[in-house]
Amino acid sequence: MATWDLSETKHHLLICNGSSCNKAGAEELTQAVRKEISDRELDDIIHTTRTKCNGRCQDKCVLIAYPKGVWYKDLNPEDAPQLIESLMMNAEFNNKISHCFDGDGFKRQADVPVGDFKDRERVKKVSKLL
Numbered sequence: 001m002a003t004w005d006l007s008e009t010k011h012h013l014l015i016c017n018g019s020s021c022n023k024a025g026a027e028e029l030t031q032a033v034r035k036e037i038s039d040r041e042l043d044d045i046i047h048t049t050r051t052k053c054n055g056r057c058q059d060k061c062v063l064i065a066y067p068k069g070v071w072y073k074d075l076n077p078e079d080a081p082q083l084i085e086s087l088m089m090n091a092e093f094n095n096k097i098s099h100c101f102d103g104d105g106f107k108r109q110a111d112v113p114v115g116d117f118k119d120r121e122r123v124k125k126v127s128k129l130l
């Protein structure tokens, strides 16, 4: 357990550890990202959180960077150095972006699958609403 001081944090990475991403190597990705951050002594600047499913399983492994609002797809442990470098250079790791927030909404990249329409019954089932 921890209660970190976030006052120096500039980037928050949500690393999907849902079942689809885990089957595709999310644990190894999580370890590689955290090691890269630690090796560069960026722990105060970049905060990471493991999450459950983020609802974009087809894009596994998924990682979301805030506050920029960039969703990454198809990540593997070898991507960790370039991902962290791009954050520090205030650039995007372009070839692995699935969606970007443009101030109005999340815009999907052209080569990324649209995904399923969120009809109420399906959302209830997937979300396990009571």
Ligand code: FES
Pocket (backbone or CB within 6 Å): 016, 017, 018, 019, 020, 021, 022, 052, 053, 054, 055, 056, 057, 058, 060, 062
């Ligand atoms: S398990 Fe990662 S998006 Fe669903």
